[in-house]
Amino acid sequence: MKPASWCWLSSAVLAAYGLLVVANNETEEIKDETARDACPVRLESRGKCEEGGQCPYQVSLPPLTIQLPRQFSRIEEVFKEVQNLKEMVNSLKKSCQDCKLQADDSRDPGRNGLLSPSPGSQGEADDNRVRELESEVNKLSSDLKNAKEEIDLLQGRLEKLNLVNMNNIENYVDSKVANLTSVVNSLDGKCSSKCPIQEQIQSRPVQHLIYKDCSDYYTIGKRSSDLYRVTPDPKNSSFEVFCDMETMGGGWTVLQARVDGSINFTRMWRDYKVGFGNLRREFWLGNDKIHLLTKSKEMILRIDLEDFNGVKLYALYDQFYVASEFLRYRLHIGNYNGTAGDALHFSKHYNHDLKFFTTPDRDNDRYPSGNCGLYYSSGWWFDACLSANLNGKYYHQKYRGVRNGIFWGTWPGISEAQPGGYKSSFKEAKMMIRPKRFKP
Numbered sequence: 001m002k003p004a005s006w007c008w009l010s011s012a013v014l015a016a017y018g019l020l021v022v023a024n025n026e027t028e029e030i031k032d033e034t035a036r037d038a039c040p041v042r043l044e045s046r047g048k049c050e051e052g053g054q055c056p057y058q059v060s061l062p063p064l065t066i067q068l069p070r071q072f073s074r075i076e077e078v079f080k081e082v083q084n085l086k087e088m089v090n091s092l093k094k095s096c097q098d099c100k101l102q103a104d105d106s107r108d109p110g111r112n113g114l115l116s117p118s119p120g121s122q123g124e125a126d127d128n129r130v131r132e133l134e135s136e137v138n139k140l141s142s143d144l145k146n147a148k149e150e151i152d153l154l155q156g157r158l159e160k161l162n163l164v165n166m167n168n169i170e171n172y173v174d175s176k177v178a179n180l181t182s183v184v185n186s187l188d189g190k191c192s193s194k195c196p197i198q199e200q201i202q203s204r205p206v207q208h209l210i211y212k213d214c215s216d217y218y219t220i221g222k223r224s225s226d227l228y229r230v231t232p233d234p235k236n237s238s239f240e241v242f243c244d245m246e247t248m249g250g251g252w253t254v255l256q257a258r259v260d261g262s263i264n265f266t267r268m269w270r271d272y273k274v275g276f277g278n279l280r281r282e283f284w285l286g287n288d289k290i291h292l293l294t295k296s297k298e299m300i301l302r303i304d305l306e307d308f309n310g311v312k313l314y315a316l317y318d319q320f321y322v323a324s325e326f327l328r329y330r331l332h333i334g335n336y337n338g339t340a341g342d343a344l345h346f347s348k349h350y351n352h353d354l355k356f357f358t359t360p361d362r363d364n365d366r367y368p369s370g371n372c373g374l375y376y377s378s379g380w381w382f383d384a385c386l387s388a389n390l391n392g393k394y395y396h397q398k399y400r401g402v403r404n405g406i407f408w409g410t411w412p413g414i415s416e417a418q419p420g421g422y423k424s425s426f427k428e429a430k431m432m433i434r435p436k437r438f439k440p
């Protein structure tokens with residue numbers, strides 16, 4: 001038997017023996033010397049026994065030394081870690097409870113009813129919800145991490161690309177500049193005496209790719225009044241117009257003409273929309289086309305009138321625009337200038353500016369009891385109803401009854417009562433437009 005094991009055993013035996021001795025009331029000392037050296041546990045009697053057989057004994061135990069494994073020193077750290085973990089768990093528990101409370105608060109009652117049909121399953125549902133949220137949060141955080149990695153990767157690539165592209169562009173620009181410099185230098189050398197005068201170059205007419213209106217044809221040198229094809233809006237198809245290249249510098253696009261009464265102007269919305277008549281004689285160009293023409297450039301309007309006495313007068317408006325069909329071809333006219341008088345802004349009660357287009361079948365006028373277009377046999381920007389109407393009936397002479405002929409309210413003597421109730425008529429009327437910036 002090994003001494004260490006024996007020592008443990010002898011200690012146990014001694015303890016038992018000690019008790020026995022106490023029970024037998026005998027004083028005895030351990031005599032075994034070997035045991036005494038190897039294991040200094042001693043049992044001694046102290047003092048005298050009392051009469052009742054009670055004896056004092058003393059057991060001396062050596063100091064206890066236990067060898068523990070080396071890792072045992074880490075137990076303190078582990079303990080600390082366990083403590084930390086415990087705290088973390090507690091804080092998580094608390095935040096989970098908060099979270100649960102918030103979730104309960106934010107859940108609307110209808111949905112709540114659907115999700116938890118009985119109160120018993122509330123806690124379970126909440127736990128599930130918390131678990132769901134946790135897994136969602138985990139997933140999101142891992143997604144976020146992936147996205148961040150991807151962004152870093154892309155950023156790196158972008159920086160590389162930027163560098164490459166900038167170098168390419170710089171090289172390209174440099175080479176172009178070098179080319180241009182050499183061209184300019186060579187031209188400079190050639191252009192000392194042989195080049196044409198600058199003025200000659202400038203006076204060459206500008207070649208247009210698109211002719212928006214008659215003024216563009218005038219600019220390239222067209223001087224005869226005739227039909228020309230124009231494209232005021234490249235998104236819409238082109239169409240023919242009659243160009244007046246003679247009146248007041250030319251370049252006019254004619255919108256309307258009355259010369260002999262060959263065309264009936266008592267027509268419906270559809271006809272006024274697309275236009276009708278003969279462009280070389282009498283016609284209405286069409287509200288859609290007028291809209292496109294006045295939309296493409298800022299236009300001025302000229303109205304020319306002639307009565308059967310041979311009096312010719314005109315009215316100029318420094319702005320003219322007709323809105324789209326959606327806005328019922330509303331009229332916008334600017335300030336007046338001329339000799340015929342400002343019949344379109346006749347008075348507060350008769351003002352055609354900002355009025356919508358009305359035809360016998362489409363009442364957009366300001367006359368509440370009826371349709372001015374129907375009453376005056378025309379399509380026009382009626383007020384309630386008129387101080388001007390250039391689309392009225394063509395009368396070859398004075399006429400009686402409703403004043404539904406061509407009418408210009410500021411014409412000299414027109415409002416004076418005629419003998420026999422006759423009304424004056426007009427021999428010719430013409431409406432045409434030109435860009436405000438046009439210089440003939």
Ligand SMILES: [Ca+2]
Binds near residue numbers: 363364366367370371
């Ligand atoms: Ca009306």
